Amino acid sequence: MALKVYGAARTRTVRTLWMMGELGMPYEHVPITTQDGANLKPDFVALNPTGRVPAIDDGGFVLSESMAINLYLAKTYGGALYPATPQGEARAWQWSFWAVTEIDKTIIDWALHSSVLPEAERDPKRARTARLEMERPLHTLDQTLARVPWLVEDRFTVADLNAASVMYRALWMDLDDKPHARDWLHRCWDRPAARAARTMRE
Ligand SMILES: N[C@@H](CCC(=O)N[C@@H](CS)C(=O)NCC(=O)O)C(=O)O
Numbered sequence: 001m002a003l004k005v006y007g008a009a010r011t012r013t014v015r016t017l018w019m020m021g022e023l024g025m026p027y028e029h030v031p032i033t034t035q036d037g038a039n040l041k042p043d044f045v046a047l048n049p050t051g052r053v054p055a056i057d058d059g060g061f062v063l064s065e066s067m068a069i070n071l072y073l074a075k076t077y078g079g080a081l082y083p084a085t086p087q088g089e090a091r092a093w094q095w096s097f098w099a100v101t102e103i104d105k106t107i108i109d110w111a112l113h114s115s116v117l118p119e120a121e122r123d124p125k126r127a128r129t130a131r132l133e134m135e136r137p138l139h140t141l142d143q144t145l146a147r148v149p150w151l152v153e154d155r156f157t158v159a160d161l162n163a164a165s166v167m168y169r170a171l172w173m174d175l176d177d178k179p180h181a182r183d184w185l186h187r188c189w190d191r192p193a194a195r196a197a198r199t200m201r202e
Pocket residue numbers: 010011012013034039040051052053054064065066067100
């Protein structure tokens with residue numbers, strides 16, 4: 001039975017769809033949407049009690065949380081996409097936690113109030129506050145990438161995929177004062193699997 005990926009590409013599921021593209025594995029996409037509440041229907045909640053997407057079902061092993069899903073997929077099926085040492089592995093966890101705790105909610109707030117919501121519903125002050133809050137984590141990222149081309153070891157790994165996928169909205173952010181982070185972000189999203197995942201959502 002093929003691995004199932006639950007969630008429409010327009011949701012955070014794009015992170016998992018990108019990973020599936022990198023893996024080149026066959027999978028079944030169940031594009032559950034959230035606007036119509038399909039994610040809260042009893043069938044889906046029985047499978048995934050969080051009622052959120054993405055989720056995967058790998059032969060009966062059901063997992064939610066985009067970062068955990070990608071770390072699991074890379075470790076299980078990803079070969080060189082997963083760091084080779086315990087230290088590299090821990091760094092991948094570090095950048096994944098960094099992405100969800102320091103970037104995820106703030107960048108969505110920034111995107112909503114700078115471009116995504118209809119103009120009348122945007123609050124420019126919220127967009128500015130969100131952008132300011134991101135200054136410190138973006139600086140950390142930029143300083144790191146001034147020294148190395150990739151976040152872990154010397155190649156693109158799940159650490160880059162997780163962090164860059166959470167930063168999807170930053171593709172439209174002016175990052176000229178963070179050139180290392182900006183170039184890395186575009187390098188990550190220029191990968192064929194990332195482009196394919198974007199095509200599914202845009
Ligand atoms: N921390 C979770 C967040 C998942 C999440 O909030 N997904 C949204 C879609 S982007 C969702 O399912 N929203 C519907 C809801 O909360 O009912 C992850 O990274 O997977």
